[in-house]
Amino acid sequence: MQTKTNREQLYAPYDWYRQMRETQPVYHDPDWGAWHVFRYADVARVLSEYVTFSSDESRYQPAEYQENSPISSSILRMDPPRHRQLRNLVSQAFTPRMVAQMELRISEITNGLLDQVAAKGEMDAIRDLAYPLPVTVIAELLGIPTEFREDFKRWSDALVSGDEETTEEERQALFQEIGGMFGYFSQVLEERRAHPQNDLVSALLAAEVDGQHLNDLELLGFCGLLLVAGNETTTNLIGNLILCLDENPGVVERLRANRALVPGAVEEALRYYSPIKTMTRYASTATTIGDQHIEAGQVIIPWISSADRDEAEFPDADRFDSEREPNSHLGFGRGIHFCLGAPLARLEVKTALNAMLDRLPGTWQVADVPLEPIRSFIVFGTKNLPLTWGA
Numbered sequence: 001m002q003t004k005t006n007r008e009q010l011y012a013p014y015d016w017y018r019q020m021r022e023t024q025p026v027y028h029d030p031d032w033g034a035w036h037v038f039r040y041a042d043v044a045r046v047l048s049e050y051v052t053f054s055s056d057e058s059r060y061q062p063a064e065y066q067e068n069s070p071i072s073s074s075i076l077r078m079d080p081p082r083h084r085q086l087r088n089l090v091s092q093a094f095t096p097r098m099v100a101q102m103e104l105r106i107s108e109i110t111n112g113l114l115d116q117v118a119a120k121g122e123m124d125a126i127r128d129l130a131y132p133l134p135v136t137v138i139a140e141l142l143g144i145p146t147e148f149r150e151d152f153k154r155w156s157d158a159l160v161s162g163d164e165e166t167t168e169e170e171r172q173a174l175f176q177e178i179g180g181m182f183g184y185f186s187q188v189l190e191e192r193r194a195h196p197q198n199d200l201v202s203a204l205l206a207a208e209v210d211g212q213h214l215n216d217l218e219l220l221g222f223c224g225l226l227l228v229a230g231n232e233t234t235t236n237l238i239g240n241l242i243l244c245l246d247e248n249p250g251v252v253e254r255l256r257a258n259r260a261l262v263p264g265a266v267e268e269a270l271r272y273y274s275p276i277k278t279m280t281r282y283a284s285t286a287t288t289i290g291d292q293h294i295e296a297g298q299v300i301i302p303w304i305s306s307a308d309r310d311e312a313e314f315p316d317a318d319r320f321d322s323e324r325e326p327n328s329h330l331g332f333g334r335g336i337h338f339c340l341g342a343p344l345a346r347l348e349v350k351t352a353l354n355a356m357l358d359r360l361p362g363t364w365q366v367a368d369v370p371l372e373p374i375r376s377f378i379v380f381g382t383k384n385l386p387l388t389w390g391a
């Protein structure tokens with residue numbers, strides 16, 4: 001494995017995870033007022049035991065701490081029974097079969113993007129491929145016409161940006177952007193209600209459980225969730241997979257010769273550099289994790305990217321093994337909240353990798369320049385990824 005010095009900043013969290021797994025696997029952080037959980041068995045339990053570990057932020061957080069985005073009122077932040085009802089509803093529209101029908105189109109979009117760069121022998125893999133691919137796919141799934149794609153990208157950025165350094169003025173500008181997005185989606189809902197099409201919005205309008213449809217707010221929330229949940233995560237999985245391949249010479253050649261190995265390589269990238277670092281849960285009753293006592297109402301932070309490097313679950317966990325078997329990583333979560341978009345994300349990334357293997361010949365090399373980590377508590381990835389091929 002080759003790790004270039006310019007990536008030290010990007011990879012720094014992994015040293016912290018290892019240290020915490022060994023020394024303080026369940027750690028109460030006074031600054032955050034939360035419990036951090038680092039080992040695989042504990043993280044898997046926190047993610048999947050939904051009765052003890054609630055996802056419903058609104059029950060445990062004061063209003064001013066709640067995230068003000070479509071995510072906060074979405075299935076991601078609900079507990080049963082409402083979670084089950086709504087998830088069943090949206091699953092009717094967002095089926096693996098519908099996703100499979102997208103395969104040809106995903107391949108066309110990917111090849112269109114690679115057409116722009118293939119002859120140059122270089123690209124920024126984030127800017128030129130990993131970023132535009134998922135946003136275009138979701139826009140098409142939702143039936144958003146081409147002329148709105150640029151707006152759509154700006155809205156999606158507005159939804160995921162913002163951290164502790166964002167100024168009040170910037171926050172107001174973001175809210176305006178997000179308001180614009182909901183205004184636009186409301187119009188789309190009206191149109192599709194009057195004239196249903198063969199798209200996800202029309203399918204969501206038609207879906208019902210026990211004679212109940214989604215209301216307008218839930219529909220808007222779900223469209224917003226798809227934008228947020230499906231974009232940056234998939235972008236980072238493509239980027240992180242390219243990093244894994246760059247650090248492990250010879251794997252690209254093996255994949256090129258045997259495409260049956262491609263899905264396994266995608267799964268291993270999900271484990272090795274998980275695009276989602278962590279989720280949040282709230283203890284609904286007093287419980288214990290490891291030898292620590294957790295009080296009802298306390299916040300729990302299960303670190304997926306630490307769990308996925310736990311030697312107790314993955315032999316030789318710090319080695320990227322594209323043929324690892326079994327590979328029960330937690331990259332898409334576990335249990336009732338398991339990622340609804342997993343079939344779509346897997347298809348997009350598999351298609352992107354296959355097209356790259358077809359079209360970008362020779363050795364791939366990520367330039368030895370500083371890679372700028374995305375400043376986020378939740379997502380792991382790099383903002384830039386200069387890649388060359390053909391040598």
Ligand code: HEM
Pocket residue numbers: 047055075076077087138225226229230231233234237275276279280330331332333334336337338339340341342344345
């Ligand atoms: C590589 C890409 C992706 C990764 C790593 C990822 C990761 C995750 C994870 C870890 C969860 C579980 C959250 C929890 O337990 O609280 C989740 C849930 C979810 N994801 Fe993804 N996701 C990806 C792509 C997508 C895409 C493409 C979509 C849709 C277009 C999507 C839609 C969702 C939804 C709707 C949920 C909520 C499910 C529920 O609460 O029942 N995701 N995702």
